[in-house]
Amino acid sequence: MSEASPRTTNCLVCGLECRLPMPAPTRLRCARCGAALRFRKPGGLSRSAALLLSAAILYVPANLLPLLHIHVVGHSEADTILVGIEELFLSGMWEVGAVVFFASIVVPMLKIVVLGLLLLGLWRRSPHDPLPRTRWYRLIEGIGRWSMIDVFVVSLMMSLVAFGSIASIEPGAGATCFAAVVVLTILAVRSFEPRDLWDAMEET
Amino acid sequence: MPDDELHDELPEAVAQTGRRVSAIWLVPLVAALIAGLLLWRAFQDRGPLITVTFSTASGIDAGKTTLRYLDVAVGMVEAVRVSDDLSHVVIAARLHRNSEAFRVEGTRFWVERPRLGPEGVSGLSTLVSGAFIGVDPGPEGGKEVESFTGLDQPPLKLRAEKGLSVSVFTRNFGAGLGYGAPVLYEGIKVGRVTGLSIETGEKDVNAQIFIEERYEPFVRENTRFWNASGLHFDASLGGVHANMDSLESVLMGGIAFSTPGAPGPQAKDGTRFSLYRNAASAQRDFRESLGLHVVLEASRLGFLKPGDAVLYRGERVGQVLGHALLEDARKVGLRLQIDPPYAALVRTDSVFWNASGVQAELGLTGFHVHVASVESLLEGSVSFATPDPPGPMAAPGTVFPLHKQVKERWLSWAPRIDLGPASTRVGPGLGRAGAGGVRTPAPESAASASAQGGVPAARSGNPAGAAPVPSPAAVPGKKHLFDGAHHGIK
Numbered sequence: 001m002s003e004a005s006p007r008t009t010n011c012l013v014c015g016l017e018c019r020l021p022m023p024a025p026t027r028l029r030c031a032r033c034g035a036a037l038r039f040r041k042p043g044g045l046s047r048s049a050a051l052l053l054s055a056a057i058l059y060v061p062a063n064l065l066p067l068l069h070i071h072v073v074g075h076s077e078a079d080t081i082l083v084g085i086e087e088l089f090l091s092g093m094w095e096v097g098a099v100v101f102f103a104s105i106v107v108p109m110l111k112i113v114v115l116g117l118l119l120l121g122l123w124r125r126s127p128h129d130p131l132p133r134t135r136w137y138r139l140i141e142g143i144g145r146w147s148m149i150d151v152f153v154v155s156l157m158m159s160l161v162a163f164g165s166i167a168s169i170e171p172g173a174g175a176t177c178f179a180a181v182v183v184l185t186i187l188a189v190r191s192f193e194p195r196d197l198w199d200a201m202e203e204t
Numbered sequence: 205m206p207d208d209e210l211h212d213e214l215p216e217a218v219a220q221t222g223r224r225v226s227a228i229w230l231v232p233l234v235a236a237l238i239a240g241l242l243l244w245r246a247f248q249d250r251g252p253l254i255t256v257t258f259s260t261a262s263g264i265d266a267g268k269t270t271l272r273y274l275d276v277a278v279g280m281v282e283a284v285r286v287s288d289d290l291s292h293v294v295i296a297a298r299l300h301r302n303s304e305a306f307r308v309e310g311t312r313f314w315v316e317r318p319r320l321g322p323e324g325v326s327g328l329s330t331l332v333s334g335a336f337i338g339v340d341p342g343p344e345g346g347k348e349v350e351s352f353t354g355l356d357q358p359p360l361k362l363r364a365e366k367g368l369s370v371s372v373f374t375r376n377f378g379a380g381l382g383y384g385a386p387v388l389y390e391g392i393k394v395g396r397v398t399g400l401s402i403e404t405g406e407k408d409v410n411a412q413i414f415i416e417e418r419y420e421p422f423v424r425e426n427t428r429f430w431n432a433s434g435l436h437f438d439a440s441l442g443g444v445h446a447n448m449d450s451l452e453s454v455l456m457g458g459i460a461f462s463t464p465g466a467p468g469p470q471a472k473d474g475t476r477f478s479l480y481r482n483a484a485s486a487q488r489d490f491r492e493s494l495g496l497h498v499v500l501e502a503s504r505l506g507f508l509k510p511g512d513a514v515l516y517r518g519e520r521v522g523q524v525l526g527h528a529l530l531e532d533a534r535k536v537g538l539r540l541q542i543d544p545p546y547a548a549l550v551r552t553d554s555v556f557w558n559a560s561g562v563q564a565e566l567g568l569t570g571f572h573v574h575v576a577s578v579e580s581l582l583e584g585s586v587s588f589a590t591p592d593p594p595g596p597m598a599a600p601g602t603v604f605p606l607h608k609q610v611k612e613r614w615l616s617w618a619p620r621i622d623l624g625p626a627s628t629r630v631g632p633g634l635g636r637a638g639a640g641g642v643r644t645p646a647p648e649s650a651a652s653a654s655a656q657g658g659v660p661a662a663r664s665g666n667p668a669g670a671a672p673v674p675s676p677a678a679v680p681g682k683k684h685l686f687d688g689a690h691h692g693i694k
Contacts, residue, residue, distance in 0.1 A: 008214060017214060018215060018216070019216055019217070020212060020217060021217060025414035027219070028217035029218045030217065045230060046226050047228045050228040050232050051231060053232040054231045054234070055235075056235075057232060057235045058239050058241055060243065061238075061243050061246075064246070065243070076277075077268060173242050177238075177242065179236070184231070
């Protein structure tokens with residue numbers, strides 16, 4: 001971490017304010033309780049990047065594998081997210097389709113792309129104005145949980161439509177992947193340290 | 205600065221040395237593994253892509269319609285498009301893994317939809333589940349191909365279905381025989397017509413028949429098939445008979461069969477049979493093939509016609525099969541058939557005369573009226589007599605003259621001819637048919653026993669259902685009389 005070094009920091013465990021040695025080594029422990037002293041969120045860039053990468057990887061099967069298996073009287077159907085949205089639009093329910101499209105395609109894509117760009121900027125020490133980037137960060141932090149509605153829909157449908165051999169709905173492998181993508185993106189966004197964006201500013 | 209002083213008084217944090225790769229990078233590794241595994245498994249299940257052409261794509265949805273064999277999904281329709289020449293529909297279907305058996309040459313595809321036919325309702329489940337494409341794999345080990353032509357109708361016999369496939373041919377179908385028409389045995393549906401074709405260059409209509417496995421033993425090499433389509437009306441002096449095999453056969457046509465006489469060896473796959481116009485003609489053809497056939501020559505036909513009785517001492521022992529002008533047109537030839545048990549009655553020196561109607565004879569001795577039998581008043585008949593002692597047995601095809609008038613002398617002839625025990629003939633089948641004069645056949649056991657050198661037939665009364673006229677049981681009193689008369693001959 002190459003932030004402008006403060007001279008003191010508070011131990012987050014026992015509250016003791018510690019003076020920092022000069023020059024500051026990368027890892028510090030509290031002089032009183034021995035807990036690791038943290039200036040920023042732990043892991044920083046690499047943790048966020050790792051989680052984002054995992055989410056991006058799982059996003060592929062989440063879209064290619066069926067989200068739902070619908071069984072209706074001897075007929076079964078397996079639909080991926082995109083096919084489901086297409087069907088909603090074709091059957092005239094374009095409002096619902098739009099919501100699902102927003103929640104399951106736009107939001108995760110937006111998070112992955114925006115966070116990816118922010119991380120890339122950090123990694124390359126981009127000299128751009130950190131203010132709009134901080135606003136983008138706030139955006140993806142805010143919309144993160146919206147993607148969960150897909151997972152909720154699947155789990156609700158599964159428990160509601162359970163009429164044995166007449167009709168039943170089972171989650172597919174895509175649903176698991178999709179839930180993992182949502183959780184991982186939320187974690188990745190949380191692990192991101194927006195203060196890092198401003199380091200470059202302070203250095204100049 | 206007090207801050208600086210304060211700062212200096214604070215304890216200094218301990219530096220931690222050493223650098224480790226963050227464990228967080230295990231997360232994308234695991235994610236990549238899981239994603240890779242899932243995708244690999246999903247794509248592993250994908251089998252080969254095939255195309256099937258249909259005349260219509262009604263009910264087929266890309267990504268929804270499944271290909272099914274015995275109701276097990278073996279593939280999925282991926283795309284539906286119209287052929288380049290706009291004449292039909294091409295369906296691209298992805299087979300599941302390990303479904304090589306469903307892409308060999310000869311595999312048949314058809315669209316399963318709800319169907320309503322005389323034989324019942326089928327494919328009802330597709331009302332709810334939507335249509336699906338039925339698959340019937342071709343012969344095992346066939347060549348793998350990629351494009352197929354779909355059937356318009358579900359096949360009537362799946363390849364895996366066990367049973368007997370034979371064909372019947374006929375020149376003229378009395379009533380239309382439908383695809384899928386039932387094949388009946390003793391009124392029970394034992395199979396169906398699986399195909400109709402016209403032999404190229406011929407007028408023969410060929411009907412492929414499938415007999416279910418458990419009914420296979422009923423089809424023998426000497427089995428007779430007849431058209432059991434629709435209703436049969438039979439109007440004769442004996443009354444009007446309406447005959448119907450089953451409601452299904454009325455609507456769709458049908459084929460019935462029966463094995464007259466001793467059952468022959470079991471029929472093999474692919475055997476060809478001829479199809480008779482109706483039960484009576486099948487029956488007649490069988491009967492006519494038995495017994496002794498002789499030819500009569502007459503200057504005039506008189507009242508005789510096919511089916512007329514041949515009488516011996518007033519007892520019906522045979523029938524007139526047919527008649528035609530002889531080559532030089534100077535005489536009429538009549539073909540007679542003497543029923544098997546009575547063949548011994550015809551000797552080389554037998555005399556035949558026309559016993560039709562009433563014969564009045566005015567002579568020195570007075571006025572004589574001869575009536576051979578009550579039947580013969582209405583229908584023609586031929587009588588014959590054999591002198592005492594009888595001559596050698598007549599060979600099949602022997603030609604006799606047909607006398608116009610009976611001679612008194614002939615009526616007095618009473619040679620002893622051994623016919624075997626009377627009980628073989630005075631059976632339930634011996635009775636006369638109603639006033640129609642069509643004699644019901646002798647019981648098959650008796651007929652075949654004598655036809656095959658006395659081997660007792662295992663089957664008795666088999667084609668009873670096929671008899672055009674139900675035979676009234678022999679009158680018990682009459683039987684007694686017959687026995688007595690017979691003993692007298694002996």
